[in-house]
Amino acid sequence: MAYKIAVGSLDGINVDLKFGEVSEFLIYEITDEIRLIEKRKVNSVKADNTNTNSTNNSDNTNTNSTNESNNTNNACTNGSSHNRCCGNGNGCGSQSIIPGVTLIEDCRCVVCKKIGFQAQKQFEKKAITVFDVDTSIDDAITKITAYYAKIDSRKHSHNSI
Amino acid sequence: MAKLLDRQRYKCALGAMQTVQAIERALPVLNSGPGCAQKLSDSTGSSGYFSPNIFPCTSINEKDVVFGGVKKLDSTIANSLKVIDADMYVVLTGCIPEIVGDDTGEVVSRFNDADKPVIYAPTAGFKGNNYKGHEQVIDAIIDQYLTPSDDKQDGLINIFADVPYQDLFWLGNIRELERLIKELGLTPNTIFGYRRGIDNINKIPHAKYNLLVSPWVGINNMKKMEKKLGIPYLHYKTLPIGATETSRFLRTVGEFAGVSNEKVESVIKEHEDYYYYLIERYADLFLENRVINKQFSVVADAHYALAITRFLVNDLGLVPAKQFITDDTPKNMRDDIVKEFNKLNYGLAADVSFETDTYKIHEAIREHDYHGYPLILGGYYEKELTEELKGNFLNISWPVQDKVVFDSFYAGYAGGIRLIEDIYTVAVSRFN
Numbered sequence: 001m002a003y004k005i006a007v008g009s010l011d012g013i014n015v016d017l018k019f020g021e022v023s024e025f026l027i028y029e030i031t032d033e034i035r036l037i038e039k040r041k042v043n044s045v046k047a048d049n050t051n052t053n054s055t056n057n058s059d060n061t062n063t064n065s066t067n068e069s070n071n072t073n074n075a076c077t078n079g080s081s082h083n084r085c086c087g088n089g090n091g092c093g094s095q096s097i098i099p100g101v102t103l104i105e106d107c108r109c110v111v112c113k114k115i116g117f118q119a120q121k122q123f124e125k126k127a128i129t130v131f132d133v134d135t136s137i138d139d140a141i142t143k144i145t146a147y148y149a150k151i152d153s154r155k156h157s158h159n160s161i
Numbered sequence: 162m163a164k165l166l167d168r169q170r171y172k173c174a175l176g177a178m179q180t181v182q183a184i185e186r187a188l189p190v191l192n193s194g195p196g197c198a199q200k201l202s203d204s205t206g207s208s209g210y211f212s213p214n215i216f217p218c219t220s221i222n223e224k225d226v227v228f229g230g231v232k233k234l235d236s237t238i239a240n241s242l243k244v245i246d247a248d249m250y251v252v253l254t255g256c257i258p259e260i261v262g263d264d265t266g267e268v269v270s271r272f273n274d275a276d277k278p279v280i281y282a283p284t285a286g287f288k289g290n291n292y293k294g295h296e297q298v299i300d301a302i303i304d305q306y307l308t309p310s311d312d313k314q315d316g317l318i319n320i321f322a323d324v325p326y327q328d329l330f331w332l333g334n335i336r337e338l339e340r341l342i343k344e345l346g347l348t349p350n351t352i353f354g355y356r357r358g359i360d361n362i363n364k365i366p367h368a369k370y371n372l373l374v375s376p377w378v379g380i381n382n383m384k385k386m387e388k389k390l391g392i393p394y395l396h397y398k399t400l401p402i403g404a405t406e407t408s409r410f411l412r413t414v415g416e417f418a419g420v421s422n423e424k425v426e427s428v429i430k431e432h433e434d435y436y437y438y439l440i441e442r443y444a445d446l447f448l449e450n451r452v453i454n455k456q457f458s459v460v461a462d463a464h465y466a467l468a469i470t471r472f473l474v475n476d477l478g479l480v481p482a483k484q485f486i487t488d489d490t491p492k493n494m495r496d497d498i499v500k501e502f503n504k505l506n507y508g509l510a511a512d513v514s515f516e517t518d519t520y521k522i523h524e525a526i527r528e529h530d531y532h533g534y535p536l537i538l539g540g541y542y543e544k545e546l547t548e549e550l551k552g553n554f555l556n557i558s559w560p561v562q563d564k565v566v567f568d569s570f571y572a573g574y575a576g577g578i579r580l581i582e583d584i585y586t587v588a589v590s591r592f593n
Binding site: 135 | 226227
């Protein structure tokens with residue numbers, strides 16, 4: 001089963017960036033082998049690209065879940081435009097977090113040095129696992145893929161019974 | 162083939178956090194997923210200075226499964242030592258860290274030099290139930306905390322009996338056993354409950370004898386203490402309830418600990434006189450055969466199933482139907498326990514079934530002819546069944562939902578009277 005892993009790294013060797021510091025995510029694709037397939041830029045202008053998405057979402061190929069996320073996204077940006085919507089320091093994280101989260105929502109998990117509570121919650125909603133670890137990319141990916149391989153083989157054996 | 166187990170009467174080994182909690186000022190530090198303590202805690206009598214809702218926990222999550230949770234455990238222990246004032250810290254491992262392979266023992270050993278003792282017990286759920294977990298905690302104390310002593314105190318005797326919290330009457334029972342042992346002129350030492358705690362744990366190696374009152378739980382602890390601390394043990398399999406068993410208990414302990422015969426008999430006589438005075442006063446109630454049921458079944462762990470069966474047969478003269486032992490007794494202990502059920506007065510023997518599945522227990526009770534309405538002493542699961550069979554029901558084993566027990570007890574002479582009161586209260590209220 002192919003899946004993608006998003007990694008926050010500046011030097012391409014260590015997981016050395018916090019989630020908020022990442023300017024481009026390294027996207028690894030795991031099939032039979034592990035390949036770095038993409039460097040995905042985080043758009044620092046917050047709501048712009050998501051807004052264009054949501055205007056033409058009805059006849060787009062977007063799935064339901066992305067529609068929903070766009071909607072909540074709008075609600076948050078609307079809210080924060082006149083007031084910080086959730087009342088705590090970062091609002092509900094709409095300013096900087098949501099674009100980063102949506103950007104890598106096709107990945108199975110995200111690996112960064114640190115990931116804040118609000119971002120973790122957003123990933124949780126999308127069933128994306130968060131690994132905040134201080135280690136090398138190589139080590140992280142090896143351990144994560146070994147773990148997923150075990151889970152996936154178990155699922156398959158269950159189905160076959 | 163996957164099997165379903167219907168309403169079992171035990172929890173996973175991590176349930177032994179309640180054994181730790183029963184030791185005053187001992188703190189369980191859980192190396193487990195978040196929510197384990199919440200699910201395992203009984204809401205009855207478990208609040209206080211430490212309670213399951215505030216036990217420190219590593220809250221292992223997916224990240225720790227992939228990358229190992231050792232660092233988190235280290236910081237959880239270190240911070241527990243800083244923030245929580247306890248006398249002993251007992252790290253208990255749940256399933257996840259043991260499946261992943263985290264070396265809890267190694268992490269705990271880093272705290273050997275801490276001001277307070279830090280020990281650990283492997284209590285992963287797949288290793289067994291909370292009866293087994295209870296043994297693991299006591300084992301951990303023996304292995305990692307206690308050291309042998311040549312300074313033996315005359316007459317000092319350690320008593321281990323019920324599994325705290327799993328057994329509703331644990332506190333009252335252990336206190337009553339203490340009182341009885343004291344009357345023989347011995348000095349009892351127990352570690353659970355009010356004002357026992359670490360001081361009494363420290364006394365364990367100075368004892369001359371160990372006394373285990375339990376069919377099987379704790380026998381491995383006794384063997385371990387005999388080997389490591391050189392304390393010989395007496396394994397008394399039946400919790401003494403009522404005059405017949407309690408007198409036998411006192412004679413056995415007296416003989417084991419070298420108490421003079423006259424002393425033992427004088428203690429027994431005093432208790433028995435009062436006991437039978439009470440029984441005599443209510444003889445008319447006992448002889449009124451419409452009141453009480455002809456046959457009974459006990460559905461409980463081996464501890465209570467054995468104790469109550471022997472009491473109801475030997476003291477009250479009731480006839481045993483099938484008895485159900487629900488604690489998943491280890492297979493190698495079962496034959497010995499069955500033998501105890503066969504040594505009843507009047508040449509009676511009770512049929513015993515080791516069964517953890519409530520559905521099967523209920524089917525067996527339904528099928529049996531009780532020659533009238535049955536008397537069922539069991540967990541709350543039996544309440545509805547007994548109502549359906551129009552029988553009499555008393556909740557004596559886990560789960561307990563229809564009574565509150567602070568420190569009352571069924572052990573000893575007085576406990577026997579309490580149990581008769583409880584049973585006959587149910588029986589007579591039927592007619593009123």
